Amino acid sequence: MAAQDAPDLVDELLAGKHRALARTITRIENRSPGYRDLVAALYPHTGNADVVGITGSPGSGKSTLVDKMAKAYRDRGLTVGVIAVDPSSPFTGGAVLGDRIRMASTATDMDVFFRSMSARGSLGGLSTATTDAVKALDAFGKDKIIIETVGAGQNEVDVVKTADTVAVLVPPSSGDDVQMLKAGILEIGDVFVVNKADLAGSDKTVTELKNMLEMREGEAGDWDPEVVETIANTGEGVTEFLDVLDAHADWLDESGRREAKRHQRHAEELRNLLREDASELVEDELDARGGIDELVERIDAGETTPYDIADDVIEPLADCLDQQRD
Amino acid sequence: MSHESQRNIRCLVAKVGLDGHDRGAHVITRAFRDAGFEVIYSGLHKAPEEIVQAAVQEDVDVLGISILSGAHNTLVPKVVEGLQEYDAFEDTLIIVGGIVPDEDREGLKEAGVDAIFGPGTPMEETIEFIRANVKRRD
Numbered sequence: 001m002a003a004q005d006a007p008d009l010v011d012e013l014l015a016g017k018h019r020a021l022a023r024t025i026t027r028i029e030n031r032s033p034g035y036r037d038l039v040a041a042l043y044p045h046t047g048n049a050d051v052v053g054i055t056g057s058p059g060s061g062k063s064t065l066v067d068k069m070a071k072a073y074r075d076r077g078l079t080v081g082v083i084a085v086d087p088s089s090p091f092t093g094g095a096v097l098g099d100r101i102r103m104a105s106t107a108t109d110m111d112v113f114f115r116s117m118s119a120r121g122s123l124g125g126l127s128t129a130t131t132d133a134v135k136a137l138d139a140f141g142k143d144k145i146i147i148e149t150v151g152a153g154q155n156e157v158d159v160v161k162t163a164d165t166v167a168v169l170v171p172p173s174s175g176d177d178v179q180m181l182k183a184g185i186l187e188i189g190d191v192f193v194v195n196k197a198d199l200a201g202s203d204k205t206v207t208e209l210k211n212m213l214e215m216r217e218g219e220a221g222d223w224d225p226e227v228v229e230t231i232a233n234t235g236e237g238v239t240e241f242l243d244v245l246d247a248h249a250d251w252l253d254e255s256g257r258r259e260a261k262r263h264q265r266h267a268e269e270l271r272n273l274l275r276e277d278a279s280e281l282v283e284d285e286l287d288a289r290g291g292i293d294e295l296v297e298r299i300d301a302g303e304t305t306p307y308d309i310a311d312d313v314i315e316p317l318a319d320c321l322d323q324q325r326d
Numbered sequence: 327m328s329h330e331s332q333r334n335i336r337c338l339v340a341k342v343g344l345d346g347h348d349r350g351a352h353v354i355t356r357a358f359r360d361a362g363f364e365v366i367y368s369g370l371h372k373a374p375e376e377i378v379q380a381a382v383q384e385d386v387d388v389l390g391i392s393i394l395s396g397a398h399n400t401l402v403p404k405v406v407e408g409l410q411e412y413d414a415f416e417d418t419l420i421i422v423g424g425i426v427p428d429e430d431r432e433g434l435k436e437a438g439v440d441a442i443f444g445p446g447t448p449m450e451e452t453i454e455f456i457r458a459n460v461k462r463r464d
Contacts, residue, residue, distance in 0.1 A: 017413075018382050018383065018412055019382055019385075019412050019413050019414050022382055022383055022384070022385035022414075023385055025385065026336075026385045030333045030334075032333075088364070089359070089360075089362075092359070092360055092361070092362040093334055093362045094334075094358070094359035094360055094361060094362045094363055094364065094365070095359060095364045095365065096355055096356070096359050096365050096366075096367065097364060097365065097366045097384075098366075098367060100366055100368070100380060100384070101367060101368070101369040107372075107373075107376045107379070108373065108375040108376055108379055110379060113383055114380075114383055115383055115384060116364075116366050116384060118334070118364050
């Protein structure tokens with residue numbers, strides 16, 4: 001089938017065609033030519049979904065919990081979109097995307113749209129791609145959108161930060177709680193989920209978490225992060241968890257933080273796009289100067305430094321902008 | 327400005343029906359990954375509708391169905407029908423792996439299967455076939 005025009009695809013997506021939604025996300029992921037026009041056309045149709053980010057170490061039960069969440073939302077008559085991000089090999093770009101396998105409770109229910117994404121193009125592009133994919137799901141009309149990612153690095157943290165509400169999964173007595181908190185995860189969580197709460201050490205983990213959260217410095221009127229216990233396998237505690245998510249969503253509305261978050265997110269989106277565009281301008285300029293290798297060889301030979309070359313490349317660009325700025 | 331597009335081949339490796347042997351599917355999954363593909367593995371005992379749902383939502387370029395139970399003549403056409411229902415049949419490369427008797431091959435191809443790879447097919451052959459035949463969409 002020939003490539004579809006962006007307007008057709010947008011119309012079909014808005015009309016509720018699953019394949020159009022799937023294809024839109026593919027274009028976003030691939031950064032196919034014209035994908036920006038596509039997202040721009042979807043933009044006015046977004047802003048209606050609740051976006052929840054789920055993160056936690058590998059094996060903490062994220063996918064199983066997401067499955068149970070999707071089921072509970074469906075029982076309430078809500079439609080669900082899920083973006084599950086998995087790592088990809090830095091060498092081959094290949095990936096095994098395995099989160100889908102846990103989505104047993106809602107199998108064959110097309111009102112749960114589950115999409116696996118690999119962390120390819122991870123130069124800051126991952127959070128752009130996931131935010132845009134969330135927009136596609138939002139414009140499609142999903143009530144609840146879940147972003148699931150391994151909380152392993154800055155990239156993933158950036159991804160969940162784009163959600164309205166962030167839940168962090170902590171396995172009981174993993175012994176590396178402190179390690180996890182070092183990575184800055186404590187700051188991003190609105191809800192902490194001690195999953196596998198039937199395992200030994202769960203109570204201790206809950207207490208530790210609560211202690212650490214109390215020490216976290218916040219301002220008056222801030223959301224107080226909650227700690228909940230779940231056994232995602234059996235679904236125990238999932239209702240309570242969803243209640244906390246709802247409470248946080250209400251708080252966002254009442255405190256005016258949803259607007260503030262939205263503003264922040266838009267600023268971040270704009271920055272990311274500009275950064276991407278600017279770096280492409282520079283790449284083009286490097287090509288025009290014979291490619292980066294040629295310049296680097298002069299550094300290798302000790303003739304110059306990266307600082308001098310960077311100044312050299314940027315100067316005309318900066319001059320150009322100066323002149324254009326009235 | 328030329329935005330660099332980053333296209334990866336996406337595959338769904340699917341186990342349909344009742345057979346519980348997925349060693350082959352695992353080996354294929356890893357080989358595809360190492361070939362630079364993004365692979366989604368369905369898990370065991372999936373109904374044709376689940377495979378269709380996954381293939382549509384994940385927008386895969388390739389659907390690889392592994393069947394060892396001998397039920398390919400009923401299961402594969404159901405998957406194809408489902409893909410057609412969502413307009414996802416035309417641009418999905420469908421390959422079948424597993425034990426398919428010679429006399430069934432023609433029928434499966436008529437039903438919409440692009441290639442059948444029996445036991446002992448070198449992994450490179452399957453991967454090369456995919457690279458050469460994947461239906462480019464944009």
